[in-house]
Each structure stands twice: as C-alpha cells, then as structure tokens.
Amino acid sequence: MTYDRSSASTLLAGTAMALALLATAAPVKAQDAAATDLQQINIEGDSDGDGIIDIPAAVSKADRVKIQEDFAGDVAQVLRSSPGTFTREPSDQPGITVNIRGLQGMGRVNSMIDGVPQTFRNLSGHGGTFDNMLYVEQNMLVGVDVTRGAVSGAEGMGTLAGAANFRTxxxxxxxxxxRDYGVMTSVRAGTNGFDYSRLLTGAARTDIGGEGEIGIVGALSDTKKSPYDNGDGVTYPFAGDQHPKSGLFKINLSPDSDHKLALGAIWYGNDFLPGSSGYNWQIENQTYTAKYTYQPGSDLIDLSINAYLNITDLEFDGSNGNVTTFDGRKGTNTTTGFDISNRMRFDLSDETELKLTYGGAYSRDQYEGNAKRGANPDGTLVKAGVFSEATITHGIFDLTGGLRYDYWSLEGISGYDAPGTNGCAADGQPCPMEELSRDGGDVNPKITLAARPLDWLQPYVTYAHTSRPPTAAEMFYPGGHSFDGSSDPVNNNPNLLPEKSRGWEFGVNMTTDDLLTPGDTAWLKVGYFHNRIRDYITYDIGEDGAARWVNVDGTTLMKGLEVEGGYDAGRYYAGFSLTLADTNQPEGAAAGVGGDTGRLPDDFATIDVGMRFLDETLTVGGRMRYVGKSKQAYINQEMAFELDAYTLFDAHASWQINENAKVFVNIENVFDESYMKANAGLMDSYGGVKNGRGRTFIIGATARF
Known part of the structure; x- marks a missing residue:
C-alpha cells in the first residue's frame, strides 16, 4: 500500500511549495480589494435556483455550504435530498454508490471526482455488489452536480441513467x-460515533507577468468515526471504526487570458470492515487530472482538453480473525482517459443564434486481481465516442439536437483451470483459459424543445436514447466463489448485449422575484420521465440452467415525477424536493445474494426551512426527510425484506462571526427515531438490527486567514 508513504510525501512537498509561495506572494500583488482583479464568483446556497433554473433538463446542484454546514459533510444525504437521486448506503461501506431514477452500478450512472469516472467495484461475500463505489474524504468536497437522464458531452459516454460529479x-x-494568499482550517466533533473531522488547507495566487497568473492549493484532511447507536439505543454491530485520510494538491496556470492549465491530484486512504465480507478492506484511491482550455474570445473557438488517471487499490486483511480463503486478496482498478471538445457560436440573423458543441472522448477501465481475487474477474472495458450538440435560438424557442456514437470493446478470460488439470502445473496457480473479446457501438440521438413564453416560465420536452455496454464483471464472471478452476456454479456470458434506454422527459422551470415581499425570489423545477429499457442485465438462470448475468427479455419501464424548488426572502427561506416514481427493476435468481439489487422507495421527499438573524450572519434551520416504503431484495419476491417508511427531523445552524471565522452545529435525527435505511444492502437487513443512526450532535468551526 502506497498512500502513507509516497502519496503523503508528495502531498507534503506540494503543501510546502504552497506555503513557500504564500511568503513571496504579498509583495508581488497588492492586497487591497480595489487593486484586485475580478475574482470567480462563488454562489453560496442554491435557494434561488441559480445555475439550474434556466436549464431545460433535470439537473440539481449542491454547494459547499449545503454539504459541509447543512449536512455536516454527509454527501450521501445531500444526494438523497435531490429529486430522483438516491444512494446505496450500507452502514459498513464508506464507498458512495449513486442511484439515479432507480438505476445504479455497472456504469449506469457516471460517478466522478472532478470529472474523473470512478469505476472501482469488488464483489465480496453474500450481499456483496458490483456497484461502482466512489471514495472521497468529506472535507474535500465543495459541490456535487447531478444530471438525470441523457447527459451531453464526454460525461454521457456509455452512461444509461445520468451523471454525478463531486467537486473538490x-x-x-x-x-x-x-486576498492572494491564505490558510483555511476546519474542525468538527460530535457524539454517537462521530469522533472528529479536520481539514487544513493553504492556497496562494500571484502574477507571473503580463496577464499571466498562477495559483496553487494544498490540503490535508481526515475523519474519525466509531460504531454508533440506533434510535433504540442499540449499537449497530456492522458499522465499525474507520479513519479515512486524504490529501489534495492543485496548480492553476494561466500564462495569459487565453490559455489555462489546471493540474490536480487527490489521494484517499481508508481501512474498514464490511460485514458482508468478513475481511478488513484497505482502500487507496488516487485521482489525477490535467485540464486545458483555450478561449481567445472568438465565437469559433472555445476549446477544452482533459486527461485523467484514477487508480483504486484494494487489499483484504484477515487480522480480525478471518484468515481463511481470501485473506490477502489484492485488486487494482485503473481508469485512464481523455476528452476534447469545442464550442462555437453563430448569429444567423437578428433573432436567430446557433450554438454548436462537438468533440470526442476515450476511456479505458481495467481490473486486475491476484490469485485470491474471488469472484472479481480480470478484464478491460474500453469506451470511445464522438458527440455533437447544436442549439438554435429563435424568438422564444430553443431547439437542441444532439447526436453521439459510443463504441465499446471488452477483453477478458473465459475461466481458469485448477492446478493439476488440463496441463496446468500442479504446484502453481490456477491457469487462465481462453481469452475472449467483444465489441459494439450505438448511435444515440437527443432532441429538446424549450420555450420562454413568459419571463418566469420555461416548459420543455426531451426525447433521448442512451446505452450502457456490459462490464467485464458481468461478461467474464465464470468463477463462483474463488476463480480457482474448481466446479463453478456461475458461468460467463460472452453474448451479453448493451442496455438501451428510450426515454421522454417533460418539464417546466418557473422563477419569479417579489412574489410575497419586495426582493424575494422563488423558483420551481417540475419534471416527468418515462424510460423504456431493453436488454436490462441482471443475474439469473440461463436457458441451459446455469447461473450467469443475462439480458432480460422484453422492456423494463421506469417512470416518475420529480419536483424541486425554493423560496428566499433574505430573513427566511425554504427549499424542498419530492420524488414520486415507479422504478422497480427485474430481479433474477438469488436476487440480493452475490449481486445486490438496488430497490428505491417509490416516494421520498426533503423539506428544509430556516431563518436568518443578526444581519443574516446567523442562520437557523430545520429539515424533514421522508422516505417511503421499500424492499430489500433477497432470493425471491416472497423472501424480500419489507422496509417501513420513516420520517426524520434534523436541525442545523451556522454563525458567520466575522470575515475570518464561522461556527456551525448539526443535530441529526432530533427525535431519536428507530428506522431501517432504504437501499442499504442485504447484510444490513439480514442482520436484524435497525441501522438508522440515532440522535447525533456535531459542532464545528471554520477559520480563514
């Protein structure tokens, strides 16, 4: 494992470099506001709908204030407070799995850190999952952006249901x-298993001649958590200790106003014990980015080029006493990729404007495990594609047409011969059998018609195709438990077809000022989606009687209503989201066992209200979280766990003492309700102890100098 050595030393060197620049930046550039160039505007709070209310699509955003102060860094709950968006949330697994409109895992949702896809997966034990898991330390997050449905550009390549980007x-x-140099530190402590969390960052920005500028930032962060009590006062037995640590270093270089280059690196390390596996997981995640933009002020050139690398390492440690079959498992998931795009703008007439975006993207996702890989097949998935999107604006109408071609190829191994069989050395490791490869491609169109008949009203309709290729985990899954060449109860399926969705979306955006009082703002987004999915992939018994991942016959229908809105009058505010949907998916044999199945409640909602005092420096708010009835898949429909609906109340407050200091407090589950979380995973339900966290107090402070 490399995090504590090479990654940490690299981070410390970068942070030292940042601090060195702090010492030299002051004389280079004046610090008074009058002499400072125009800074990037950061919007704190999304109660006015800025950034999403004018977009004719199902999008949601959360900023740093919402994540770090309103939700105490719990980004999973932030996601669940957005319409049509949920998470798979086992109490013993810090990896984040995003669910959009009932779909999760296997690349159905593109989950990213700073635009880099996070594709790690590890099937471990009954109740395990091949869901993609994203690992990020909570203090590093400043925003999360969610797009539901068809996604434009590189982020939509090979993605079925949408995308979520976690910004650091x-x-x-x-x-x-x-200011052009400074330090920010944040610390919080709590009760009921929330021990502490802390962050230290340093940043600097300075001129490098002419219009050129360079900025750097370095950060260190960690969070310590222990087992917690549920609302019944019972310690939940499967949520053990964890202590994730993270580092970040970024450089932003602008030699002039036209060119910008941003280099970034984020490291994450954690050690925890999922109850579904019986082994300690040691996880290290590294994400590296290089982003270049060229914006010379021309209507014909707005160029972006991005490249990335993500490496996630897993190792099993049996020091907890479980030192049997898979102690010492190692696996590495490596994703590399790049994309390039350009935007153009044309004035076709006094009333008609054309905006055109086009580009291409490539990604390579490879998993490689050792001899104790268990049911995790080695394999490589390559995705590549080209895309274009044009918007014609004429009068009150916007017509957007998009077309993309997504290509995919898969390479893997059909199975393994046990030592001493079929020419495999008796004293060696299992020997790989036949190499398999498959490829294909899909053309996916998208068209949106939006109108602005009134200043406050924007209705729109979208029809779109999306597709998702099978993963190596699905196609090359022949090994039962151990991939050791012994009798296998599960087989590969090299004939898997991509999942394909055909969907309609009807929506309306509404916004107005001075609704109830002078200066107030109100906004509302309402959308209805209706998706028909063909060749849905699930774990089932094939026609030959063998278990494997298969394409489901017929059409899987998923539909629902999503509502999101807010009101802000300065002194008081309110925000809410509501989802009413039917997103049940096909369940194959042994559903939930060996391949957990995400099942969402048909209805869930969040309401957040609050008031501001002391010239709006003190904010006090309360939140209601409602989650309807749901199911946890287990073997078959009759044996599935029925999960009751629950309603929780939280409280939060923050006080901006002065320019430099801010304190905040959160109370989760104020009334100490006892409940079982929806979509938490089989092992949480099977354990028989309610996994919902009981009343928890968290207090924190942030200082900036």
Missing part, C-alpha cells in the same frame, strides 16, 4: 475575497 477544493474556495 480549489484556490478560490480557500482564499478570502480580495
């Missing part, structure tokens, strides 16, 4: 307005 700290998140 950058220079402007650390520096005070008008």
């Amino acid at each position: 700290l950058d220079v402007d998140d650390v520096l005070l307005p008008g």
Whole structure:
C-alpha cells in the first residue's frame, strides 16, 4: 500500500511549495480589494435556483455550504435530498454508490471526482455488489452536480441513467475575497460515533507577468468515526471504526487570458470492515487530472482538453480473525482517459443564434486481481465516442439536437483451470483459459424543445436514447466463489448485449422575484420521465440452467415525477424536493445474494426551512426527510425484506462571526427515531438490527486567514 508513504510525501512537498509561495506572494500583488482583479464568483446556497433554473433538463446542484454546514459533510444525504437521486448506503461501506431514477452500478450512472469516472467495484461475500463505489474524504468536497437522464458531452459516454460529479477544493474556495494568499482550517466533533473531522488547507495566487497568473492549493484532511447507536439505543454491530485520510494538491496556470492549465491530484486512504465480507478492506484511491482550455474570445473557438488517471487499490486483511480463503486478496482498478471538445457560436440573423458543441472522448477501465481475487474477474472495458450538440435560438424557442456514437470493446478470460488439470502445473496457480473479446457501438440521438413564453416560465420536452455496454464483471464472471478452476456454479456470458434506454422527459422551470415581499425570489423545477429499457442485465438462470448475468427479455419501464424548488426572502427561506416514481427493476435468481439489487422507495421527499438573524450572519434551520416504503431484495419476491417508511427531523445552524471565522452545529435525527435505511444492502437487513443512526450532535468551526 502506497498512500502513507509516497502519496503523503508528495502531498507534503506540494503543501510546502504552497506555503513557500504564500511568503513571496504579498509583495508581488497588492492586497487591497480595489487593486484586485475580478475574482470567480462563488454562489453560496442554491435557494434561488441559480445555475439550474434556466436549464431545460433535470439537473440539481449542491454547494459547499449545503454539504459541509447543512449536512455536516454527509454527501450521501445531500444526494438523497435531490429529486430522483438516491444512494446505496450500507452502514459498513464508506464507498458512495449513486442511484439515479432507480438505476445504479455497472456504469449506469457516471460517478466522478472532478470529472474523473470512478469505476472501482469488488464483489465480496453474500450481499456483496458490483456497484461502482466512489471514495472521497468529506472535507474535500465543495459541490456535487447531478444530471438525470441523457447527459451531453464526454460525461454521457456509455452512461444509461445520468451523471454525478463531486467537486473538490480549489484556490478560490480557500482564499478570502480580495486576498492572494491564505490558510483555511476546519474542525468538527460530535457524539454517537462521530469522533472528529479536520481539514487544513493553504492556497496562494500571484502574477507571473503580463496577464499571466498562477495559483496553487494544498490540503490535508481526515475523519474519525466509531460504531454508533440506533434510535433504540442499540449499537449497530456492522458499522465499525474507520479513519479515512486524504490529501489534495492543485496548480492553476494561466500564462495569459487565453490559455489555462489546471493540474490536480487527490489521494484517499481508508481501512474498514464490511460485514458482508468478513475481511478488513484497505482502500487507496488516487485521482489525477490535467485540464486545458483555450478561449481567445472568438465565437469559433472555445476549446477544452482533459486527461485523467484514477487508480483504486484494494487489499483484504484477515487480522480480525478471518484468515481463511481470501485473506490477502489484492485488486487494482485503473481508469485512464481523455476528452476534447469545442464550442462555437453563430448569429444567423437578428433573432436567430446557433450554438454548436462537438468533440470526442476515450476511456479505458481495467481490473486486475491476484490469485485470491474471488469472484472479481480480470478484464478491460474500453469506451470511445464522438458527440455533437447544436442549439438554435429563435424568438422564444430553443431547439437542441444532439447526436453521439459510443463504441465499446471488452477483453477478458473465459475461466481458469485448477492446478493439476488440463496441463496446468500442479504446484502453481490456477491457469487462465481462453481469452475472449467483444465489441459494439450505438448511435444515440437527443432532441429538446424549450420555450420562454413568459419571463418566469420555461416548459420543455426531451426525447433521448442512451446505452450502457456490459462490464467485464458481468461478461467474464465464470468463477463462483474463488476463480480457482474448481466446479463453478456461475458461468460467463460472452453474448451479453448493451442496455438501451428510450426515454421522454417533460418539464417546466418557473422563477419569479417579489412574489410575497419586495426582493424575494422563488423558483420551481417540475419534471416527468418515462424510460423504456431493453436488454436490462441482471443475474439469473440461463436457458441451459446455469447461473450467469443475462439480458432480460422484453422492456423494463421506469417512470416518475420529480419536483424541486425554493423560496428566499433574505430573513427566511425554504427549499424542498419530492420524488414520486415507479422504478422497480427485474430481479433474477438469488436476487440480493452475490449481486445486490438496488430497490428505491417509490416516494421520498426533503423539506428544509430556516431563518436568518443578526444581519443574516446567523442562520437557523430545520429539515424533514421522508422516505417511503421499500424492499430489500433477497432470493425471491416472497423472501424480500419489507422496509417501513420513516420520517426524520434534523436541525442545523451556522454563525458567520466575522470575515475570518464561522461556527456551525448539526443535530441529526432530533427525535431519536428507530428506522431501517432504504437501499442499504442485504447484510444490513439480514442482520436484524435497525441501522438508522440515532440522535447525533456535531459542532464545528471554520477559520480563514
């Protein structure tokens, strides 16, 4: 494992470099606000709908204030507070699995850190899952952006249901307005298993001649958690200790106003014990980014080029006493990729404008395990594609047409011969059998018609195709438990077809000022989706009587209503989201066992209201979280666990003492309700102890200098 050695030393060197620049930046550039160039504007709070209310699509955003102060860094609950968005949330697994409109795992949702796909998966034990898991330390997050449905550009390549991008700290998140160097530190402590969390960052920005500028930021963060009590006062037995540690370093270089280059690196390390596996997981995640933009002020050139690398390492440690079959398992998931795009703008007439975006993307996702890989097949999935999107604006109408071609190829192994069989050395490791490869491609169109008949009203309709290729985990899954060449109860399926969705979306955006009082703002997004999915992939018994991942016959229908809105009058505010949907998916044999199945409640909602005092420096709010009845898949429909609906109440407050200091407090589950979380995973339900966290107090403070 490399995090504590090479990654940490690299981070410390980068942080030292940042601090060195802090010492030299002051004389280079004046610090008074009057002499400071225009800074990036950061919007704190999304109660006015800025950034999403004018977009004719199902999008949601959360900023740093919402994540870090309103939800105490719990980004999973932030996601669950967005319409049509949920998470798979086992109490023993810190990896984040995003569910959009009932679909999760296997790349159905593109989950990203700073635009980099996170594709790690590990099937471990009964109740395990091949869901993609994203690992990020909570203090590093400053925002999360969610797009439901068809996604434009590189982020939509090979993605069926949508995308979620987790944004991390950058220079402007650390520096005070008008400052070119500074330090930010944050600390919080709590009760009921929340021990502490802390963050230290340093950033600097300075001129490099002419219009050129360079900015750097370095950060260290960690969070310590212990087992917690549920609302019945019972310690939940499967949520053990964990202590994730993370580092971040970024450089932003602008030699002039036209060119910008941003380099970033984020490291994460954690050690925890999922009850579904019986082994300690040691996880290390590294994400590296390089982003270049060229914006010369021309209507014909707005160029972006991005490249990335993500490496996630897993190792099983049997020091907890379970030192049997898979102690010492190692696996590495490596994703590399790049994309390039350009935007153009044309004035076709006095009333008609054309905007055109086009580009291409490539990604390579490879999993490689050792001899104790268990049921995790080695394999490589390559995705590549080209895309274009054009919007014609004429009068009150916007017509957007998009077309993309997504290509995929898979390479893997059909199975393994046991030592001493079929020419495999008796004293060696299992020998790989036949190499398999498959490829294909899909053309996916998208068209949106939006109108602005009134200043406050924007209705729209979208029809789109999306597709998702099978993963190596699905196609090359022949090994039962151990991939050791012994009798296998599960087989591979090299004939899997991609999942394909054909969907309609009807929506309306509404916004107005001065609704109830002068200066107030109100906004509302309402959308209805209706998706028909063909060749849905699930774990089932094939026609030959063998278990494998198969395409489901017929059409899987998923539909629902999503509502999101807010009101802000300065002194008081309110925000809410509501989902009413039917997103039941096909369940094959032994559903939930060996391949857990995400099952969402048909209805869930969040309401957040609050008031501001002391010239709006003190904010006090309360939140209601409602989650309807749901199921946890187990073997078959008759044996599935029925999960009751629950309603929780939280409280939060923050006080901006002065420019430099802010304190905040959160109370989760104020009334100490006892409940079982929806979509938590089989082992949480099978354990028989309610996994919902009981009343928890968290207090924290942030200082910026």
